[in-house]
Amino acid sequence: LYFNVMENKNTFKFVVVGGGIAGVTCVEQLASQFPSADLALITAGPHIKAVTNFKQVSKTLEEFSVEERPFTLLEEKYSNLTFILSAVKALDAKSHCLETTDGKVYGYEKLCICSGARPKLFTEDNPYVLGIRDTDSAQDFQKRLSQAKRIVLIGNGGIALELVHEVRGCEVIWAIKDKAIGNTFFDAGAAQFLIPSLETPKAQKPFPCKRPRYTVEETAGGTHGSALGPDWHEGIVLQGAEQGHRVVVEYQCEVEKIFTSTDVLVSEIAPNLETVGSWPVYIKLNNDKTYGCDLIVSATGVVPNTDPFLHGNDFVLANDGGLQVDEQMRTSELDIYAAGDVCTACWKHSPLWQQMRLWTQARQMGWHAARCMAAHALSESIELDFCFELFSHITKFFNYKVVLLGKFNAQGLGPNHELLVRCTKGQEYVKVVLSEGRMVGAVLIGETDLEETFENLILNQMDLTPYGEDLLNPNIDIEDYFD
Ligand SMILES: Cc1cc2nc3c(=O)[nH]c(=O)nc-3n(C[C@H](O)[C@H](O)[C@H](O)COP(=O)(O)OP(=O)(O)OC[C@H]3O[C@@H](n4cnc5c(N)ncnc54)[C@H](O)[C@@H]3O)c2cc1C
Numbered sequence: 418l419y420f421n422v423m424e425n426k427n428t429f430k431f432v433v434v435g436g437g438i439a440g441v442t443c444v445e446q447l448a449s450q451f452p453s454a455d456l457a458l459i460t461a462g463p464h465i466k467a468v469t470n471f472k473q474v475s476k477t478l479e480e481f482s483v484e485e486r487p488f489t490l491l492e493e494k495y496s497n498l499t500f501i502l503s504a505v506k507a508l509d510a511k512s513h514c515l516e517t518t519d520g521k522v523y524g525y526e527k528l529c530i531c532s533g534a535r536p537k538l539f540t541e542d543n544p545y546v547l548g549i550r551d552t553d554s555a556q557d558f559q560k561r562l563s564q565a566k567r568i569v570l571i572g573n574g575g576i577a578l579e580l581v582h583e584v585r586g587c588e589v590i591w592a593i594k595d596k597a598i599g600n601t602f603f604d605a606g607a608a609q610f611l612i613p614s615l616e617t618p619k620a621q622k623p624f625p626c627k628r629p630r631y632t633v634e635e636t637a638g639g640t641h642g643s644a645l646g647p648d649w650h651e652g653i654v655l656q657g658a659e660q661g662h663r664v665v666v667e668y669q670c671e672v673e674k675i676f677t678s679t680d681v682l683v684s685e686i687a688p689n690l691e692t693v694g695s696w697p698v699y700i701k702l703n704n705d706k707t708y709g710c711d712l713i714v715s716a717t718g719v720v721p722n723t724d725p726f727l728h729g730n731d732f733v734l735a736n737d738g739g740l741q742v743d744e745q746m747r748t749s750e751l752d753i754y755a756a757g758d759v760c761t762a763c764w765k766h767s768p769l770w771q772q773m774r775l776w777t778q779a780r781q782m783g784w785h786a787a788r789c790m791a792a793h794a795l796s797e798s799i800e801l802d803f804c805f806e807l808f809s810h811i812t813k814f815f816n817y818k819v820v821l822l823g824k825f826n827a828q829g830l831g832p833n834h835e836l837l838v839r840c841t842k843g844q845e846y847v848k849v850v851l852s853e854g855r856m857v858g859a860v861l862i863g864e865t866d867l868e869e870t871f872e873n874l875i876l877n878q879m880d881l882t883p884y885g886e887d888l889l890n891p892n893i894d895i896e897d898y899f900d
């Protein structure tokens with residue numbers, strides 16, 4: 418019914434939904450390309466994410482800082498941009514209209530959905546289980562951690578890797594499904610290299626590494642904040658109720674049941690548990706171990722925020738729940754694009770690229786989506802950007818610089834590959850993935866200075882068979898070798 422009140426709606430040439438990296442990059446690109454067109458950014462929180470100090474480190478590797486800023490800065494910068502502080506609650510793709518939670522209706526000629534994702538908790542509606550996504554949830558975690566003596570961490574990806582390293586003054590029971598830590602980023606060899614760091618206090622790490630900065634100007638409000646990112650924990654003290662740092666890793670297990678000390682079944686579920694009654698919550702793993710703890714962190718991935726857009730429309734969703742997009746960032750609905758964590762890249766990928774829901778990819782997709790929207794508005798066509806040729810990611814785990822290139826974990830290669838590894842304990846771990854003599858991926862941990870050379874070798878697909886294991890010989894200056 419609301420969408421019939423067409424005459425009362427504001428119509429914009431371009432509307433972007435979401436004030437995270439993808440949405441802000443997209444709307445800024447559109448605003449500068451069409452300085453006299455009417456544009457709107459609709460977002461649920463008063464703060465937006467701005468990319469600053471952007472640096473192209475090599476052909477595909479990029480570094481930048483991210484600042485959380487009030488939206489007014491964007492409005493001041495672009496006079497053609499209207500900022501709408503509200504959440505979208507419905508979309509009618511046929512009539513090209515959106516409705517926000519404050520009951521207003523906006524029309525668009527072209528729309529880009531950049532509504533991000535939210536934590537995919539392994540169990541819903543349990544007050545002791547929390548996920549970390551935005552400034553609010555990080556602060557909630559910090560507050561509850563300050564009273565905690567023991568937490569249980571579920572999940573083996575980026576957030577879990579960061580938390581086991583950052584949390585102090587609280588025992589961490591880290592329960593993972595896999596044989597080795599960090600399965601989304603590393604193989605077992607790299608995990609072995611990093612394991613000693615689990616017990617090393619942060620301050621004693623030998624190689625402090627530089628990393629993109631993330632700053633928060635002031636507390637963000639709203640219930641759907643943007644995702645945190647690089648160094649989100651720098652400004653937050655992740656300190657438990659006690660001193661010291663202890664991590665216990667429970668390998669190859671999953672959660673079987675969660676119960677509180679008042680549950681009548683406690684003694685049946687965990688008959689040998691000595692501490693029944695002294696913890697607010699208990700977690701039973703399928704390796705027959707039960708731990709009492711103060712809270713449980715579910716760092717078990719994300720689920721794209723698509724709900725408000727689906728009802729009554731014909732979006733095709735990918736298996737991971739993301740809006741399917743083609744190489745022009747178009748969804749299956751006419752004039753609707755999507756970018757960042759909310760979308761799933763469903764074009765035929767370059768053999769050396771894969772999607773991961775990361776800050777860098779959110780920026781690249783937001784930028785590419787804007788260029789596609791602009792080109793289509795002018796009836797032009799555009800090619801897939803070069804950044805989608807090769808997967809590349811710079812980050813930091815356990816205070817080591819980590820660079821991931823191409824098929825860094827031999828993803829999708831089957832048995833048809835070979836690995837070369839060089840490892841110096843406490844200093845560096847270098848792994849190269851070769852397929853038919855060509856380099857197709859690499860993991861570089863530590864200050865290896867190999868990223869640019871390896872990126873070139875991956876991009877030019879040179880036959881490296883003649884070099885054999887010399888490729889990682891520390892006595893050969895590989896940079897000069899391939900210069
Ligand atoms: C703790 C943590 C650490 C991370 N660390 C890293 C890292 O080190 N490196 C890295 O590359 N990536 C990291 N990531 C991932 C990275 O932050 C995300 O991939 C990226 O920020 C996604 O950007 P986005 O713009 O797609 O979504 P988001 O940043 O989630 O932004 C979504 C926006 O949409 C708005 N929104 C949502 N629903 C609606 C609605 N219905 N109506 C209106 N607006 C809406 C939200 O308010 C928000 O502004 C981390 C993520 C987390 C949670």
Ligand SMILES: NC(=O)C1=CN([C@@H]2O[C@H](COP(=O)(O)OP(=O)(O)OC[C@H]3O[C@@H](n4cnc5c(N)ncnc54)[C@H](OP(=O)(O)O)[C@@H]3O)[C@@H](O)[C@H]2O)C=CC1
Binds near residue numbers: 575600775
């Ligand atoms: N430095 C960086 O680059 C960082 C990046 N991020 C990004 O932020 C986002 C959120 O991070 P995060 O939540 O860690 O997500 P990730 O996708 O990185 O990792 C999720 C982990 O949880 C596991 N998992 C999924 N479901 C269950 C379950 N039911 N029980 C037990 N384990 C489960 C997954 O295993 P499996 O893979 O087998 O399903 C995987 O190990 C990701 O996109 C991540 O890439 C976050 C922090 C740092």
